[in-house]
Amino acid sequence: GNSVTQMEGPVTLSEEAFLTINCTYTATGYPSLFWYVQYPGEGLQLLLKATKADDKGSNKGFEATYRKETTSFHLEKGSVQVSDSAVYFCALSDPQAGTALIFGKGTTLSVSS
Amino acid sequence: GAVVSQHPSWVICKSGTSVKIECRSLDFQATTMFWYRQFPKQSLMLMATSNEGSKATYEQGVEKDKFLINHASLTLSTLTVTSAHPEDSSFYICSASQTGEGFETQYFGPGTRLLVL
Numbered sequence: 203g204n205s206v207t208q209m210e211g212p213v214t215l216s217e218e219a220f221l222t223i224n225c226t227y228t229a230t231g232y233p234s235l236f237w238y239v240q241y242p243g244e245g246l247q248l249l250l251k252a253t254k255a256d257d258k259g260s261n262k263g264f265e266a267t268y269r270k271e272t273t274s275f276h277l278e279k280g281s282v283q284v285s286d287s288a289v290y291f292c293a294l295s296d297p298q299a300g301t302a303l304i305f306g307k308g309t310t311l312s313v314s315s
Numbered sequence: 316g317a318v319v320s321q322h323p324s325w326v327i328c329k330s331g332t333s334v335k336i337e338c339r340s341l342d343f344q345a346t347t348m349f350w351y352r353q354f355p356k357q358s359l360m361l362m363a364t365s366n367e368g369s370k371a372t373y374e375q376g377v378e379k380d381k382f383l384i385n386h387a388s389l390t391l392s393t394l395t396v397t398s399a400h401p402e403d404s405s406f407y408i409c410s411a412s413q414t415g416e417g418f419e420t421q422y423f424g425p426g427t428r429l430l431v432l
Binding site: 206238243244245246247248291302303304305306307308 | 319321349356357358359361364408410420421422423424425426
């Protein structure tokens, strides 16, 4: 079946540090991949997505590349800010398999100044 | 745009009582709404998918008689936890897909934390 595995948190970084949050997936078909972010007290927001292999999603300085060969969709940012502190969820959707969104467990990022 | 609200944000109830959670799309019409449950340090687990005017589709293992879902209009879906017990304590999150968009595009509410004593 389809599943998403993302690195355990929390991740604690200083401002301007480089961020990587690992995400790997298992899917029977050709899924779309997503990163969602949840800021404190708010609902999940779509951060970026990629719909096919080798696509790169990007938004707000965050990037993730759909790697079919390694079944990965790692989230990266070159220089994090305090305002990036949030919980990040990797997710997949496989319309051909009839699945909606399947989420990873979430990774909490805490950035200090 | 595309804002989803949930009410209440926090609810504490006694064991055996029923609790209703509302999910509203504030500025768009939502043909499809989704209900998730999230345990601490766990991922969001899809409970059910509801389409306006029809019965909800429940995921395997979710008791439809316990978690009643009503999607009576294009802007409102409700989840009622009937005869709640402490094991029902959790964080419940709804999301909505805008009419005309695929279900891959979901707008999430802020969640409702339920504590059953």
